Amino acid sequence: MDGALFTNMLFATVVAGTPLIIVALGLLVSERAGVLNLGAEGMMAMGAVAAFAVTHATGSPWLGVLAGLGAGMAMALVFGFLTLTLQANQVASGLALAIFGVGLSAFIGKPFESVALPTVPAIRIPFIADIPLIGEALYNQQALVYFSWALFWAVLWFLARSRAGLVLRAVGESPAAAHAIGYPVVLIRYLAVLFGGAMAGVGGAFLSVYYTPMWMEGMVAGRGWIALALVVFATWRPLRVLVGAYLFGGVMITQLFIQGSGLQIDFPSQFLSSLPYWATIVVLVVISRNPNLIRLNSPASLGRSYRPDA
């Protein structure tokens, strides 16, 4: 492999991994608070369409990303109301959110299907972008790529070092104990869910404003579900989310490069396109094989409703 190809592939891998990092870190925070939101796919789709519409209308990708963030949060608020206030089943509510979000985004996005956005120029960081091989790939990227790294450090610090993060983890491990000490369990879970929704919205915005930049029904293409799988793969730890997301980005990009390389291999493109989904399954199997690994690392109250006065 020559240097230019390596740089290209690294660049593309980082880009493909970025939405997964942003979404999975958001989901990780809400799961550490004990809330399993399976609606990531729907929140991403809504974030993507809202960001696209606003960017198209205002010409500002920043406002677009903000709109995506808001749309994701609005979706998460619905989920929070159902599961936290009304005590609805988290699995069923998450599925509802996924179906609803995909449907609503298709409905809203219909008029935008033939519209393209201008490509947003990358931000080049002086000097370090000149490093051979990796400089162009890592430091001449979109703003949201840098954001994903900042988010990683922030979540890492928040969960491991901050007092608020400790409280959040306590809520996820034992809501009853956290409540007994006097922490507002439901409020904390709301905040965690909203953060997850906001990040899913930003991840969706990245897809429609920067990555493709266009809107198409079903363009999220399972990334929300892959992000959910990533959190399990990462055993609820931020660093492993980062590694896992780039691993997946690598799988997605490798199959695209093979398809686009014009190599005359006798292998249907559809099978190459299904590689990321198979990879998700393989990764889940590998990590879940050891039941103790999951049991010891998953937040103890994950997926269970908690009602303080019951």
Add this chain to the structure above:
Amino acid sequence: MLRLEARAEPSRLMSWCSPLLAAVLTLLAGMIIFWLLGKDPLQGLRYFLIHPVKDLYGVSELLLKATPLMLCAIGLAVGFRANVWNIGAEGQFMLGAVGATGVALYFAESDSALILPAMVVAGAAAGAAWAAIPALLKTRFNANEILVSLMLVYVAQLSVSWLVFGPWRDPMGFGFPQTAMFHDAALLPAVLEGTRLHLGFGFALAALAAGYVFINRSYTGFKMRVAGEAAEAARYAGFSARRVIWIGLLTGGAAAGVAGMAEVAGPMGQLTDKISFGYGFAAIIVAFVGRLSAPGIFLASLLMALLFIGGEQVQQYMNLPSSISMVFQGLLLFFLLGSDVFIHYRLRFGRAGA
């Protein structure tokens, strides 16, 4: 102040009223959406509720749409009752269509009466085989069946696409991604003269009856219910958790596979890359709205079929995207989940203890 007070025991009445409440709330929300879009709300409702069923042909189309929903949902309900979350019925539906198409194309020269039964078996087997992957990975490696079954939906869609663009593409089809039309021996006969309603509807009714007996009258069905409602009790009683997972997923896969077969051998008459309109996902909603019971699923399927057809109608007559029916489907499930709070809680005014 309004507050929720826990009921001593779940209300049976509310558990059946909740879907009705959800349906009414969905209608109200639908009218608001039409109004927000600057359309006449009553006109919109007419297209959704009355227009589709104004004559016998309309009713037959409704039953036709409800057929795959009934089949997929009753299969899912068996698993959902046991907390086996198969959400990949969409993919199992597609595999069932592929299995049946394989038989139809392979025996394209034959007029044997055995072709249709063979297609049903192939469809059920292919759907079940697709569902066996999450079952195997769950029982053997503890891998989450929600995520695995969902990932396989995308793989199934890509596989169908490969088949109809590649080896199975109709050479006379002007390059469209579709197989040749099936010959008569591979098509399900109509059950109502002059309509498209076919024998698949009979399969759906039979599946509902079988599902009712299995869930409510069989010992295995009882074990599955115990496993879902009280996993600890099921373990104490010695019920095999692995068996529950296998039965839950295979039943769902086989039923969805038959639904896929009925679609290609019924209204479609061929395999195309747009074989499903989200029936497998809609069936999840149907199963919940139908309270995971056969009679409930029958009614919920009709309601959901109405939403599907209504979506096509407003696209045609009111110039709105047909995806509006997906919005309504999602709303229906939201409202159901919200209304379900009244099964376990009652609404009280005033402060606690007052």
